Amino acid sequence: MKKLILMSGLAILLMASCKKKEEPVPPVTPPPVEDPAPPATPEPQTQTTTTTNVTVQKTEENPDGTSVSVSNDGFSVKNKNGEATNNVTISKKKAEVEIKTP
Numbered sequence: 001m002k003k004l005i006l007m008s009g010l011a012i013l014l015m016a017s018c019k020k021k022e023e024p025v026p027p028v029t030p031p032p033v034e035d036p037a038p039p040a041t042p043e044p045q046t047q048t049t050t051t052t053n054v055t056v057q058k059t060e061e062n063p064d065g066t067s068v069s070v071s072n073d074g075f076s077v078k079n080k081n082g083e084a085t086n087n088v089t090i091s092k093k094k095a096e097v098e099i100k101t102p
Contacts (some may be wrong), residue, residue: 069076076090087098 007034008014064082066077066079070077074089076087076089078088079086083101085098085100087096089096
């Protein structure tokens with residue numbers, strides 16, 4: 001008899017703990033504004049004409065930096081830093097190294 005009372009009490013306790021819980025309701029968002037501020041009035045446009053002369057100066061032929069060229073015949077590496085230049089060319093027909101320093 002004690003076991004029966006104990007088991008029924010445990011069953012009631014389990015049913016009470018599995019009861020569906022209420023979740024909190026998220027706050028209601030306010031509706032969007034129906035009549036926002038009117039758009040700003042456009043400013044009067046004026047036309048101005050500006051004439052500019054552009055002078056283009058030609059840059060040096062070989063700018064500073066390194067260039068690498070690879071082909072079926074071989075490869076070429078050219079490096080320029082100011083006035084110092086290093087050129088290395090290796091191909092099936094020729095092998096050439098050129099170094100110029102100021």
